[in-house]
Amino acid sequence: MTELVATTPGLFPLPDWAKEELSDLKGHQKSDLVSGDEGAAIADAYDQVRTELVETQTDAGLDRVTEGQGRWDDMLAHPLAVHDAVETRGIVRYYDNNNFYREPVVTGDLTPSGDVAAELDAAAALVDGGLQTTLPGPYTLSDLATDEHYGDEFLEAVAEFLAAEVDAFPDHETLFLLEPSLVETAPANGVDERASAALDTVAAATDAEVVVQPVYGAVEEKTYAHLMDADVDAIGFDLVADHEQNVYNAQEYGTTDSVSLGVVDGQNTLVESPETVRERFAWFDGQIAAEFDTAYLTANTELFYLPVNKATAKVEALAAATELEEVEA
Amino acid sequence: MTENREQFRPADHPTDHFLLTTVVGSYPKPKWLNRAEDIHADEEYDFTDEHLHEAHDDAARVITNEHERAGLDAVVDGEMRRNEMVEFFAHRIDGYEFNGPVKVWGHNYFDKPSVVDEVAYDEPWLVDEFEFTTGVADRPVKVPITGPYTLANWSFNEAYEDEEALAYDLADLVNEEVEKLVEAGARYIQIDEPALATTPDDHAIVGECLEHIVDGIDDDVRIGLHVCYGDYSRVYPEINEFPIDEFDVELCNGDYEQIEVFADGEFEPDLALGVVDAHTAEVEPVEEIKENIKRGFEVVPPEKLTVSPDCGLKLLPREIAYGKMENMVKATREIEAELDAGEIEIGYAGTAAPADD
Numbered sequence: 111m112t113e114l115v116a117t118t119p120g121l122f123p124l125p126d127w128a129k130e131e132l133s134d135l136k137g138h139q140k141s142d143l144v145s146g147d148e149g150a151a152i153a154d155a156y157d158q159v160r161t162e163l164v165e166t167q168t169d170a171g172l173d174r175v176t177e178g179q180g181r182w183d184d185m186l187a188h189p190l191a192v193h194d195a196v197e198t199r200g201i202v203r204y205y206d207n208n209n210f211y212r213e214p215v216v217t218g219d220l221t222p223s224g225d226v227a228a229e230l231d232a233a234a235a236l237v238d239g240g241l242q243t244t245l246p247g248p249y250t251l252s253d254l255a256t257d258e259h260y261g262d263e264f265l266e267a268v269a270e271f272l273a274a275e276v277d278a279f280p281d282h283e284t285l286f287l288l289e290p291s292l293v294e295t296a297p298a299n300g301v302d303e304r305a306s307a308a309l310d311t312v313a314a315a316t317d318a319e320v321v322v323q324p325v326y327g328a329v330e331e332k333t334y335a336h337l338m339d340a341d342v343d344a345i346g347f348d349l350v351a352d353h354e355q356n357v358y359n360a361q362e363y364g365t366t367d368s369v370s371l372g373v374v375d376g377q378n379t380l381v382e383s384p385e386t387v388r389e390r391f392a393w394f395d396g397q398i399a400a401e402f403d404t405a406y407l408t409a410n411t412e413l414f415y416l417p418v419n420k421a422t423a424k425v426e427a428l429a430a431a432t433e434l435e436e437v438e439a
Numbered sequence: 440m441t442e443n444r445e446q447f448r449p450a451d452h453p454t455d456h457f458l459l460t461t462v463v464g465s466y467p468k469p470k471w472l473n474r475a476e477d478i479h480a481d482e483e484y485d486f487t488d489e490h491l492h493e494a495h496d497d498a499a500r501v502i503t504n505e506h507e508r509a510g511l512d513a514v515v516d517g518e519m520r521r522n523e524m525v526e527f528f529a530h531r532i533d534g535y536e537f538n539g540p541v542k543v544w545g546h547n548y549f550d551k552p553s554v555v556d557e558v559a560y561d562e563p564w565l566v567d568e569f570e571f572t573t574g575v576a577d578r579p580v581k582v583p584i585t586g587p588y589t590l591a592n593w594s595f596n597e598a599y600e601d602e603e604a605l606a607y608d609l610a611d612l613v614n615e616e617v618e619k620l621v622e623a624g625a626r627y628i629q630i631d632e633p634a635l636a637t638t639p640d641d642h643a644i645v646g647e648c649l650e651h652i653v654d655g656i657d658d659d660v661r662i663g664l665h666v667c668y669g670d671y672s673r674v675y676p677e678i679n680e681f682p683i684d685e686f687d688v689e690l691c692n693g694d695y696e697q698i699e700v701f702a703d704g705e706f707e708p709d710l711a712l713g714v715v716d717a718h719t720a721e722v723e724p725v726e727e728i729k730e731n732i733k734r735g736f737e738v739v740p741p742e743k744l745t746v747s748p749d750c751g752l753k754l755l756p757r758e759i760a761y762g763k764m765e766n767m768v769k770a771t772r773e774i775e776a777e778l779d780a781g782e783i784e785i786g787y788a789g790t791a792a793p794a795d796d
Binding site: 123124126129132133136137138139140142143183201203204206208209210211377378379380414415416417418419420 | 538539540541542543544545546547548551553592593595596597634637638
């Protein structure tokens with residue numbers, strides 16, 4: 111019997127009071143965004159944000175609870191954007207969205223920073239169990255950044271950097287590695303294999319279950335085949351953006367023992383019912399011969415695209431879906 | 440040349456040549472108007488809707504006059520009554536709902552609306568605004584409208600099969616609005632489609648939307664399309680097929696690197712060329728702007744060139760915005776005189792390859 115686990119990729123929208131308070135405290139320009147050495151007033155505001163985001167998830171009844179990543183001004187580029195050996199330059203488009211982040215340019219050695227670990231330490235104190243950590247996958251982070259230091263081995267360097275960050279994490283149940291770039295900027299021949307090896311590097315740094323979650327559609331067949339070689343516990347499928355190609359990949363090349371299914375749309379305010387969430391799981395389950403150990407039911411993207419009320423409603427739908435009696439597709 | 444541009448030539452225009460000068464639309468709001476809007480939103484103050492309406496009228500009057508003082512041939516009220524280019528319209532269209540702000544970048548947010556039902560036309564969006572502005576203006580008034588593709592693309596779509604279907608329904612509403620504006624006397628409409636720059640593969644959808652928008656609209660009415668900050672090679676030459684009189688582009692910001700995209704000698708509509716940068720807080724000198732204007736002749740002859748800033752000026756300090764308009768008009772009038780005198784060689788692609796500089 112497959113265990114259903116309700117979760118999200120994290121990166122929640124800031125509560126509306128925090129949107130205002132933090133923009134007053136920090137400002138609106140690119141030089142005003144988080145640097146990793148914020149002052150006390152800003153740190154206090156983020157502590158409050160973290161508490162609220164954890165509460166939202168716990169109150170909804172999610173099985174895994176993230177830190178919420180309210181501080182990640184630059185979305186998945188955050189771990190580099192706050193690093194001392196990285197310059198943040200112009201504002202660049204975040205994939206095919208009307209969102210922008212500061213281009214992180216790596217100019218020196220990516221030594222362990224402990225930035226994300228510090229957030230997780232604070233979150234761990236608020237969570238009774240089921241802490242989930244979230245990071246960009248190494249391929250995605252290297253794709254979002256510009257390298258002026260490493261050269262040909264940049265992807266591997268980013269993987270080592272992420273592994274060192276994970277090494278400093280407190281105990282956690284699950285590590286989500288988000289890999290939108292595997293879909294949006296498909297890795298070239300040879301790079302796909304390295305992207306998979308880079309995932310191994312990061313996954314080896316934790317005892318937790320590791321989920322690699324492509325976003326905004328399905329990865330190409332060849333990328334998928336390499337992904338299946340990666341030493342991760344679950345591969346993710348964005349069933350909202352492209353269910354057909356995703357189920358094709360799974361049928362053709364098999365799946366990991368556990369899977370992660372993007373069944374709730376992180377980019378649309380229409381709230382799915384718990385029944386719809388279960389139907390989407392049942393549909394996918396029905397197409398695949400194998401029985402999964404665990405199926406993570408999640409939003410297909412980060413949640414910051416949504417207004418707060420809708421993000422919360424979607425989290426509640428995910429949590430409620432795992433409580434339902436089994437439904438037929 | 441499209442036939443409808445001569446109606447914008449001022450009666451006392453000093454030269455034979457006429458390069459139509461205008462702006463994209465938005466303009467810095469006077470500080471006092473921002474303050475008035477804040478106070479109106481604050482329940483502690485007794486500042487009513489009527490008071491705010493009066494403040495908007497006053498601001499529109501001042502900014503329209505500011506455009507005229509700068510010497511523009513076609514003016515706008517600086518969009519004094521509008522807050523944001525999607526929100527403003529979504530509030531006026533049935534079928535939209537608002538759920539709260541969403542992030543664009545950093546701590547910049549917008550109230551991204553959701554389409555929860557079939558969109559429908561309720562009351563006019565811009566007719567009052569146009570009637571007021573045209574009533575206080577001595578020059579013809581241009582009306583910028585956020586295009587249906589952008590209204591669809593920058594909303595959450597809960598109600599339609601896909602964004603394309605939503606865009607066409609919205610295009611029909613824009614058509615209804617344009618009809619009403621034309622009835623009220625408007626002769627210059629600009630459709631703003633910044634979203635096309637982010638998803639240029641959808642150019643056919645934008646083209647179809649424009650067909651809906653101009654349906655039944657008299658040829659006398661000048662229809663412009665403004666698209667900014669994108670890779671124009673991905674929408675050109677397709678835009679040649681669009682039912683528009685003018686294509687308004689932002690090229691100054693990129694030092695005209697992209698002008699070659701259009702210089703194939705086949706550019707169909709008039710070119711409205713951005714000749715001052717909307718995101719640098721220095722006023723370009725007249726001489727520099729004149730050189731920028733001449734870049735336009737690589738694409739079209741003078742009778743097909745409109746001169747405007749790259750984009751809306753609203754993010755600039757007001758005196759800088761004014762200085763840019765003023766110098767832009769000066770530069771244009773000097774170019775016109777030099778054209779009359781035969782001092783400028785027109786190397787536009789339609790007759791000869793542009794000089795290689």
